Amino acid sequence: MSKPRARPAAQTRSKQTCEKLMAALERLLREKDFDTIGVAELAQEAGVAVGTVYRRFENKQALVPLLFDLWRDRSREQLSHAAITEDDIAQSDLRSLLRRQIRAAHAFICEQAHILRAVHLQGRLRPDLIGEDWKDLWDEARAGNRAFLDLVKDRIARDDLDRAADTMIYLANTALVEKALYGKDGAGHVMRLEGQAFADEMADVIYAYLTLPEVSSDTAAP
Amino acid sequence: MSKPRARPAAQTRSKQTCEKLMAALERLLREKDFDTIGVAELAQEAGVAVGTVYRRFENKQALVPLLFDLWRDRSREQLSHAAITEDDIAQSDLRSLLRRQIRAAHAFICEQAHILRAVHLQGRLRPDLIGEDWKDLWDEARAGNRAFLDLVKDRIARDDLDRAADTMIYLANTALVEKALYGKDGAGHVMRLEGQAFADEMADVIYAYLTLPEVSSDTAAP
Amino acid sequence: MSKPRARPAAQTRSKQTCEKLMAALERLLREKDFDTIGVAELAQEAGVAVGTVYRRFENKQALVPLLFDLWRDRSREQLSHAAITEDDIAQSDLRSLLRRQIRAAHAFICEQAHILRAVHLQGRLRPDLIGEDWKDLWDEARAGNRAFLDLVKDRIARDDLDRAADTMIYLANTALVEKALYGKDGAGHVMRLEGQAFADEMADVIYAYLTLPEVSSDTAAP
Amino acid sequence: MSKPRARPAAQTRSKQTCEKLMAALERLLREKDFDTIGVAELAQEAGVAVGTVYRRFENKQALVPLLFDLWRDRSREQLSHAAITEDDIAQSDLRSLLRRQIRAAHAFICEQAHILRAVHLQGRLRPDLIGEDWKDLWDEARAGNRAFLDLVKDRIARDDLDRAADTMIYLANTALVEKALYGKDGAGHVMRLEGQAFADEMADVIYAYLTLPEVSSDTAAP
DNA sequence: TATGAATGAGGCTTCATTCAT
C-alpha cells in the first residue's frame, strides 16, 4: 500500500501515451468523479488499450499523484502570473490588493475545479497518495504569502506575521475552495453571494483579519 | 435514483436492530470511509445478518440520510446547550462571546468528526442523497445566527446583517470543518495553530469581519 | 424434493386462512407470474403474516398442487354445465355440436387463464409437483370425450374411437390453450383469427379430423 | 428493460469464448431449466471465468436472444433441407406430402427440444427478450407454408388460402411442440401415440382440415 | 396460533488487474 509511482517514461511514445492518458483523465473528470471512472473507460477515452495503462502506471491509484502534479504546475503558473509587483503595492491600498488577488485565485480555482476536486477528494480518501507533495505546495504558498505580508507589514495590525500568513492562506483556501468545488451542494448553500461578489467578501474577511489588532489568546474564558 | 429512505421500524425489536446498525456504522466510520464499509462488514459489526440490514434499509445508500439525521440531531442538541443567554450578551464583549461559541462548535465538530466526515463526503459524492435536508439545516443555522447578530447589532459594523450572518456561518463552517475532519491531510497543514488556539483564531477572524466597516463593493479595480 | 403437500387444516380459522391465501394468490396471478410472487407479497395480499403461510403450507411449492386443485374443480364444474344432452345430439349436426363445445371451452380457458397459466408453467418447470393429478384429470377428460364420441359414432369416419378421443382432446387442449394463455407472444401470433372465430376454426379442425376416413399408417414413405 | 444484446465479438478468441459459452449453455439446457442455471455454473461448464461471460453478454438475459438465434438458424437450415420440390408435389399425394413434412418437423423439434424449450419458456416469461424476432420467424414460416399451399391448391378444399396457411402453421406448432417439449408431463399424456405415429396423426389432422370444405362461420348457434 | 423480524445461502454483476497473443 505504499505510494504508487508512475513508471518512468523515457521513450517518446511512452510520454505521448502518458500525456494522452492525463488529457483523457482531465476530460473525464469534468463529468464524473475519479472513483467512478473505470480504467477501461479511461483507456478508451485516451484511445489506448487497457494494458497500455498498466505499462505506464502501476495501478489506478498511481494516477492521483500525477493529477496532483498537474494541479501544482498550473497552480505555480497562476501564482507567477498573478504576482504582486512593488508598483502594485505602492499604488494600491491593501484592501484592493487583497481583492485583486482573491478574485484571481477564485477565478483560477473555478477554472480548475475538476482537477482540484479530484485531488481534494482523493487526498482525503487516501492521504498516503499525495501526502508530502501537498505539504510542499502548502509551504510554498505560505512562504509566498509571508513575503507579501512583509511588503505590506506596515499596513496590518498583526504582530505575528507568520501566524497571520498561515491563517490567511488557510482561510483563502478553505473558504474559496468549498464554494468553487461543490457550489450549492455543501456549505456553499448558506453563502448567497456569487462570483466576484463572493470573492470580494472573502477578501474583506482577510482584510479585516489582517487589520485587527492582536489580543492575548487567554482573554476568553475556557 | 431517487433518495432511498429507511423503512419504518415500528416494533421494538426493529428499533433495536436499527440502533444496533447505526451504532455499528458509527463505530466503523471511526476507522474507515463509508464507501469502503461493506454491507456484510456492517452486519457483522452489528451482530446481525446481512438480510436484516435490508429489512431496515432499502439499500446501502439509504444509510446516508440516517447518518445525516444523526448529525442533525446532535447538532441541534449542541446548539441548544450552547445557546447564548441575554445575560451572556450583557456581560461579555463580542470577541469573548464569539470565542466561546466557536470553541464549543469546534469541540463538537471534533467529537463528531467521524459522522460529519461521512455526511460531508457522501453529500458531495451523491448530492441527491441528502440534498434538501442539508439546506434546511443550513437555513436553520443561518436563522439562529441572524438572531444572534440582532442581539449584538450595536457592536458590529456591518450594515447588512443578513449578509453578515451568511458569511459568518459560511466561514465558521468551512474553516472549522476542514481542520476538524481532515487535520493535517488537507489545507489544515498550513494552519499550525491547534485546538483551542485554532478555534480562537477563527473566532477572531469572524470578529474582525463583523467589526469591519462595510465598503461599496466596487471599490476595487476589476 | 418429494411432492410437498398442504398441511391439514382441520380448524375453522385455518381453513379461512387457506382460503384467503388462495384467493390472494389468484388475484396476484392475474398480474404476475407465480415465480415472481414472493411469499411476503402473498401474505400481505392475503392479510396474514408470513409465518402463517408456513403454518398452512410446507413451503411455497406446496401452493402449486392447490392451484391445480382449483383448476380441476372449476374445470369439472364447467364440464358439468357444458354437458351435451341427448337432445342436443339429436337436434344438432356434429359440426355445430363441436363448435358449441369448443366455444365454451375456449371461453372458459380465457376466463381462467391466470390459473391455467400458472398450473401449466409450473407443471412443466417442476413436473413432480402436479404429476399424477394432471394425469387423472386428463384421463377423466378423455373418458368424457370418449363417451361423447360414442354417442355420435355414426357421424364420424374414424374406426378407432379411443384414438380419436385422444387426438381430439389433445388438439383441443394444445391449440386452445396456447392462444388463450399467451396470446400474440407465442405461436398465437400466426393465428390471426380471434375470439369466437378462432374457436370455430379449431372446432372445424376437429370436425375435419373426425370425419376423415382412416388410412393405414404406413402409407407414407419413411 | 429494453432487450439486452450480446456484445460484438470481433476477435478470434472472443468468438471462441462465445461459442464455448453457447455450447455449454446448450449442454446445460439438456439437464435443467434456463432459470436454474447460474452464471457461475455456466462459466464453469464453459471452462471460463465468470467475468468472461459478462465481457460477451450484457447480462444473463442477453443469452436468451442468442438462444433464439440458435433456434432460428437451425430452424431455417432444417427448412431448407426439408424443402418440397416440384417433383415431390407431382409424384406424391397431399396426405403423403404432409406426413413427410410433419415427420421431419417432428424429428427436428425432438432433437432440438432443449433449445426450443428454453426459448419457448423464456419467450413467455419475458416476451420483451425475443419479441419481434419470434414474429419475424413466424411470418417467414407462414409465407413458406402459404407458398406450399399455392402449389397444391387444387387438391385442397379451403377457399381462403391465407387463413388455411395460418391455421396449418398454428396447428403444426402447438400440437407438435407440446409433446416434443414436455412429453407426458403436459397435455402429451392424453396422446398415447408416440414418435412417427404421433406425427402422422397430426399430419392427418392437417390433411383433414385442408380438405374440409369451408362453411360460413355463423352456421353454429351462439 | 399468529406474527413479522431475522436469517443466510446464493444469485447477479463489477472492475482492477493480469497475461497470452
Next chain:
DNA sequence: AATGAATGAAGCCTCATTCAT
C-alpha cells in the same frame, strides 16, 4: 511494446424459510 480478452475476488441484494415473542 501494445493489445484487449480473460480473470476472479468482492460487493450488493433477494427471498424462501425459521423462530422468538
